[in-house]
Amino acid sequence: MFRYIVRRSLMMIPMMVLISILCFVVIKLQPGDFTTQFLHDPRISPEMVAQIRTRLGLDQPAHIQYLTWVKGIVTKGDFGYSFAYKRPVHELIWERMAWTVGVAAITIVFTWVVAIPIGIYSATHKYSFLDYFLTFIGFIGVSIPSFFLALVLMYVYLSLGGTAVGGLFSQQYIGAPWSLGKFVDLLRHLWIPIIAIGLGGTASLIRLMRANLLDVLGTQYVTTARAKGLAERTVIYKHAVRNAINPLISIFGMQLPSLISGTIIASIVLNLPTMGPFFYDALLNSDQYLVMTFLMLSAFLMLVGNLLADIMLAWSDPRIRYE
Amino acid sequence: MKKCVLAVLLVALLAMTVSAALPPNPLVMDPALFQEIGTKGGELVLGLGSSPRSFNFYGVVDGPSYTVIYNFLDPLVMENPATGEIIPGLAESWTIDETGTVVTFTLRDVKWSDGTPFTADDVVFTLEHVVMNPNAEGNSQDRFTLGGKPVEWKKIDDRTVQAILPVPYGAFTRVLSHALILPKHKFESYIHALNPAVEKGSINKAWTLDTPLKDVVGTGPFVVTEYIVDQKIVLEPNPYSWKVDPEGNQLPYVDRLVYLIVQDAEVMMAKFRAGEIHRITPTGQNYPGLKQDELAGRPYKILAGSPVDPTPSPPHLSFNWDVADPELQELFRNDTFRQAMEYTVDRHRIIEDVYNTLAIIPGVPVLPANTAFYNPEIENIMRPYDPEQAKQMLDSIGIVEKNGVRVLPSGRPLEITLTAAANMQANNDIAVILKSEWEELGIQTHLQLISSTLVGEKRQAGEFEAMIEAFGNQPDPQLRKAIWQPGRPLYYWHGSTMDKEQNPIIGNMVGWELRVFELFELAEVEMDPVQRKALYDEWQAIFAEKVPVIFIAKGMALTAVSDKVGNVFLKDNGQIVGTNYTIFMK
Numbered sequence: 001m002f003r004y005i006v007r008r009s010l011m012m013i014p015m016m017v018l019i020s021i022l023c024f025v026v027i028k029l030q031p032g033d034f035t036t037q038f039l040h041d042p043r044i045s046p047e048m049v050a051q052i053r054t055r056l057g058l059d060q061p062a063h064i065q066y067l068t069w070v071k072g073i074v075t076k077g078d079f080g081y082s083f084a085y086k087r088p089v090h091e092l093i094w095e096r097m098a099w100t101v102g103v104a105a106i107t108i109v110f111t112w113v114v115a116i117p118i119g120i121y122s123a124t125h126k127y128s129f130l131d132y133f134l135t136f137i138g139f140i141g142v143s144i145p146s147f148f149l150a151l152v153l154m155y156v157y158l159s160l161g162g163t164a165v166g167g168l169f170s171q172q173y174i175g176a177p178w179s180l181g182k183f184v185d186l187l188r189h190l191w192i193p194i195i196a197i198g199l200g201g202t203a204s205l206i207r208l209m210r211a212n213l214l215d216v217l218g219t220q221y222v223t224t225a226r227a228k229g230l231a232e233r234t235v236i237y238k239h240a241v242r243n244a245i246n247p248l249i250s251i252f253g254m255q256l257p258s259l260i261s262g263t264i265i266a267s268i269v270l271n272l273p274t275m276g277p278f279f280y281d282a283l284l285n286s287d288q289y290l291v292m293t294f295l296m297l298s299a300f301l302m303l304v305g306n307l308l309a310d311i312m313l314a315w316s317d318p319r320i321r322y323e
Numbered sequence: 324m325k326k327c328v329l330a331v332l333l334v335a336l337l338a339m340t341v342s343a344a345l346p347p348n349p350l351v352m353d354p355a356l357f358q359e360i361g362t363k364g365g366e367l368v369l370g371l372g373s374s375p376r377s378f379n380f381y382g383v384v385d386g387p388s389y390t391v392i393y394n395f396l397d398p399l400v401m402e403n404p405a406t407g408e409i410i411p412g413l414a415e416s417w418t419i420d421e422t423g424t425v426v427t428f429t430l431r432d433v434k435w436s437d438g439t440p441f442t443a444d445d446v447v448f449t450l451e452h453v454v455m456n457p458n459a460e461g462n463s464q465d466r467f468t469l470g471g472k473p474v475e476w477k478k479i480d481d482r483t484v485q486a487i488l489p490v491p492y493g494a495f496t497r498v499l500s501h502a503l504i505l506p507k508h509k510f511e512s513y514i515h516a517l518n519p520a521v522e523k524g525s526i527n528k529a530w531t532l533d534t535p536l537k538d539v540v541g542t543g544p545f546v547v548t549e550y551i552v553d554q555k556i557v558l559e560p561n562p563y564s565w566k567v568d569p570e571g572n573q574l575p576y577v578d579r580l581v582y583l584i585v586q587d588a589e590v591m592m593a594k595f596r597a598g599e600i601h602r603i604t605p606t607g608q609n610y611p612g613l614k615q616d617e618l619a620g621r622p623y624k625i626l627a628g629s630p631v632d633p634t635p636s637p638p639h640l641s642f643n644w645d646v647a648d649p650e651l652q653e654l655f656r657n658d659t660f661r662q663a664m665e666y667t668v669d670r671h672r673i674i675e676d677v678y679n680t681l682a683i684i685p686g687v688p689v690l691p692a693n694t695a696f697y698n699p700e701i702e703n704i705m706r707p708y709d710p711e712q713a714k715q716m717l718d719s720i721g722i723v724e725k726n727g728v729r730v731l732p733s734g735r736p737l738e739i740t741l742t743a744a745a746n747m748q749a750n751n752d753i754a755v756i757l758k759s760e761w762e763e764l765g766i767q768t769h770l771q772l773i774s775s776t777l778v779g780e781k782r783q784a785g786e787f788e789a790m791i792e793a794f795g796n797q798p799d800p801q802l803r804k805a806i807w808q809p810g811r812p813l814y815y816w817h818g819s820t821m822d823k824e825q826n827p828i829i830g831n832m833v834g835w836e837l838r839v840f841e842l843f844e845l846a847e848v849e850m851d852p853v854q855r856k857a858l859y860d861e862w863q864a865i866f867a868e869k870v871p872v873i874f875i876a877k878g879m880a881l882t883a884v885s886d887k888v889g890n891v892f893l894k895d896n897g898q899i900v901g902t903n904y905t906i907f908m909k
Binding site (some may be wrong): 046052163166271277 | 336352368373375377379382384385417457460462463464524527528531532533549551553554557581583584585586587589590593594596597598599632776777780781782783786805812825845887
């Protein structure tokens with residue numbers, strides 16, 4: 001197992017190099033660069049724009065720009081400099097990390113805590129009224145884009161006289177020290193993002209859990225367990241669910257990158273102080289090193305997530321061995 | 324009794340410290356800015372469409388950053404927010420010698436918000452090392468370089484500064500009103516010329532958003548006291564603020580000015596409706612809904628004022644004189660063709676359909692509200708919508724209709740590709756309307772609706788046939804010289820008037836372009852306002868007659884404001900006034 005982990009970790013290095021090249025190519029395929037926005041401004045002469053391009057190194061060939069960036073990372077751990085904010089990229093990402101991970105983690109927990117029990121219920125009570133009802137809600141959740149759901153929720157809440165829309169806090173609590181009032185205010189704001197962003201994931205997890213469990217419930221060993229006279233609880237939770245949950249563990253690994261990238265449009269619509277809108281802005285401005293670092297971080301989390309999922313699978317399923 | 328005396332003493336002391344903060348010669352703001360004298364206190368909450376990128380005015384080119392920075396930094400001379408006229412700022416007075424090239428400023432006796440005295444050193448430092456710094460991303464080198472030579476700055480004494488211009492420069496005080504003065508004691512360590520230890524580009528790294536806010540000092544009415552990443556910025560009154568209301572009360576009135584950072588326009592609107600944000604700039608599309616709310620008694624009102632600001636930029640239609648196709652090139656250079664096309668522009672329909680009636684017929688391109696420069700004569704020259712007239716004029720230059728299609732002299736059908744930014748609603752909609760008008764006339768029109776970035780690139784590369792673009796109108800035409808003077812980088816419809824080194828090519832200009840070129844050169848060095856206006860009047864008349872570009876409409880100034888806010892109102896002349904430091908909370 002240990003050798004397997006080491007091997008997988010080493011494999012990540014060429015993968016990351018490949019991903020970084022791909023990301024850089026995609027960024028460079030975008031028309032224009034950071035300085036293009038200045039062409040619209042009569043205050044800035046094209047001569048000046050050329051000067052800025054030189055200073056930012058944008059006049060050099062793309063592969064040189066890429067290699068310089070990689071060299072900075074390898075030799076100094078420097079992920080580059082944001083053209084827009086004039087600050088090191090890692091600082092900017094770090095500043096936004098707490099809320100980003102916080103909101104995403106709460107949403108993911110919400111998704112799983114809600115989805116798994118409902119999935120189990122649906123499977124064990126299949127074709128009951130509640131199963132149909134939850135399936136119906138599930139399909140709605142899958143089919144509505146989260147940003148749209150966010151808009152609808154905000155609209156409904158506003159029409160009902162609510163005022164806590166957008167952001168995580170009311171204005172007076174932003175930046176204030178923590179207090180009971182601030183916590184309550186956070187809860188008043190937080191439910192819309194959690195439902196809006198979480199519902200889509202919840203719905204698909206419910207469907208998956210239901211389908212898997214139904215498969216397992218039809219297998220012979222479940223029949224055997226029941227025939228042995230085991231309690232239905234034991235049959236379901238000890239034997240069936242444990243086997244049905246395997247594919248979901250892989251999905252859990254895939255969710256790691258969404259900790260930071262999450263749903264960008266929903267975050268903009270909900271005015272969350274997370275990385276999503278920030279990244280979107282950087283993309284629009286062609287703030288290339290910021291975009292690169294962000295994409296790399298996201299790719300890295302994806303790889304780590306996959307590895308973690310595989311390890312967890314081996315732990316939960318004794319049949320899986322990687323040696 | 325003793326306690327009582329002590330209390331009185333304390334109050335007196337407090338009063339003294341407060342009044343001590345007011346400089347000996349404060350600036351009394353124009354009474355036109357006040358509907359009533361305000362009361363102190365309260366919190367004004369505004370929205371900001373995205374995070375600022377920096378607190379460094381010269382380090383970035385970024386609207387939201389400027390919005391915040393204008394609250395805490397001041398220029399030497401400023402624009403009166405009520406009239407746009409130039410009035411004293413950090414310089415309490417100035418004189419111009421008889422040659423028109425030496426301007427002597429007497430500085431106001433004020434302090435930076437950290438208590439350090441403001442002196443001539445700050446002025447000379449800012450203009451020499453920051454404004455003219457080629458490495459500063461937001462520098463203003465171009466505006467202070469005349470005839471290839473920079474304006475020189477000289478400290479006479481602590482309160483006197485002299486500007487020595489290479490040639491007289493009519494718009495000098497106007498451009499100076501956009502040059503905010505920085506504190507030398509907080510900024511000099513970032514300047515390579517004064518501190519060789521730092522690299523040349525480090526000027527841009529001064530006052531980034533992670534700077535301790537006690538170091539971000541200013542002379543403006545406010546100081547920044549809090550910044551929460553991507554969420555809000557809080558400003559509080561500068562104790563040394565030097566602006567007062569007509570009764571002598573120190574401005575600003577409000578205790579806190581808060582900018583909430585809200586990226587999405589709909590959320591911004593929701594927050595305004597919920598009362599969380601006190602004032603926003605809505606779009607024409609929002610107007611009917613907000614007006615309905617207002618009439619239904621919601622606690623806010625919406626004002627539509629005559630346009631005075633550079634934005635929203637008025638769209639115009641242009642034809643590329645340097646288009647590759649020789650036949651189109653000849654056509655687009657034909658004055659009669661462009662004049663005929665002006666007759667196809669139904670400005671009134673556009674104002675109704677595209678702008679919800681919240682727009683006016685634009686100037687050419689000086690705004691009618693700009694009394695200092697507007698030439699009313701152009702109203703008689705501009706061509707109203709008249710498709711019949713357009714048809715006759717096209718016939719007269721040999722673009723005749725055959726089987727419903729207009730053909731070029733070579734017999735080829737006349738086809739025009741019209742480029743506009745799909746993500747700029749007005750430009751996009753105008754292009755659609757023009758297409759239908761032109762097809763009525765038998766001109767086959769292809770719309771190329773693409774992102775504004777791509778429009779900008781095609782514009783600068785000269786890769787288009789016809790285009791809807793928009794440039795903001797500045798109060799002084801000198802500041803738009805880079806656009807409207809032939810041979811300049813943004814005179815894009817006739818790009819061949821400029822060579823690769825960006826020098827004008829006189830030989831490529833047609834007769835009236837030459838005259839326009841000359842007018843801008845003359846007006847630049849003219850110090851007499853009456854003479855300057857006469858020169859720019861002639862330019863406007865030529866543009867209206869020859870239509871190098873066809874101006875279409877100018878959106879009105881809109882503001883929606885909570886009933887809790889005082890001193891935001893429509894003046895008698897139809898303009899909206901209300902600045903952050905004259906606003907008070909009811």
